[in-house]
Amino acid sequence: MVSLQYRNGANFTHFCGGAIIDKSWVLTAGHCSIYGYKVKDQRIAAGSSFLSQMTTTVPLKNFYLPKNYSGVFNDIMLLQLQKPLKFGSTINKINLETDIGKNYTGDMCTITGWGVNGDGNSPDRLQILSMPAVNKTYCGTANFMPETLWNNILCLQEIGKDSCTGDSGGPVICNNDNKLAGLLSFGLGCNGPTPSVHTKIAAYLDWIKDTMNTKNKKNTKDKKNKKNTKSKGKKSIKNNRNRN
Structure with missing residues (x-):
């Protein structure tokens, strides 16, 4: 679990959650991009369940949305970090759920976030909540979503419990299997x-794998080209000295 934050004057403010899936990659909700914060003014914070005690912060390098993203439809986003995270006891990645046909109806799922709580305040400590998954047909209909997207959603509901503002992009884990099943x-x-x-x-x-592979290969190529350019520059300097 990470906090996605934007620069607010001299400080940074939490506005969305996210899940680490690789040393240089975080998954969050696509609509977290609509706030319009510049990439250079965003970072992720990790390493603690308390916002005030985060041990690691890393600026964003870029973010990527699916081509078919539209508001709350196909609501997912990849965040690429400027430098890789160091994994340990408080920072690590989560594996992704791969079974697209899995029916979660009736399963207990856990959500986490630093979103607004019941009294309207934003907590410093990470909030954890377990709720049952509900039928996708009921959920899609109740939320006025086109049927073509019903297989792409996981819905939770329990009277008196819910996520709220600031929880967007936070991870969902079902049946305690430690796999990322969804994002708010x-x-x-x-x-x-x-x-x-x-x-x-x-x-x-x-989409996740293709995007990561494409960008990782580009980064490797850019680093190699940069290294070659430096090497050629040093060689030219040496040759010039020899000619003198």
Whole structure:
């Protein structure tokens, strides 16, 4: 679990959650991009369940959205970090759920976040909540979503419990299997009458892997070219000295 933060004067403020899936990559909700914060003014914070005690912060290098992203539809985003995280006891990656046909209805799922709580305040300590998954047909209909997207969502609902503002992009883990099943997308109000909607990770595996592979290869190529340029520059300097 990480906190996605934006520069607010001399400080940084939490606005979305996210999940580490690789040393240089974090998954979050696509709509976290709509706030319009510049990449250079964003970072992730990790290493503690308390926002005030984060041990590691890393600026963003870039972010990537699916081509078919549209508001809360296909609501997923990859964050590329400027430098890789160092994994240890408090910072590590989570494996992705790969079974796209998995039916979570009735399963207990855990969500986490630093979003607004019941008294309207933003907590410093990470909040943890378990809720049952509900039928995708009921959820899609209740939230006015087109049927073509019902296989791409995971929905949770329990009266008196819910996620809220600031929890967007936070991870969902079901049945304690330690796999990233979803990311919080939206809900009609906090503790509203309809289920909260989460982007189902397994539905976007190809996009996630393709994007990461393409960008990682580009980074490797850029580093190699940069190294070659430096080497050629040193050689030219040496040759010039010899000619003198």
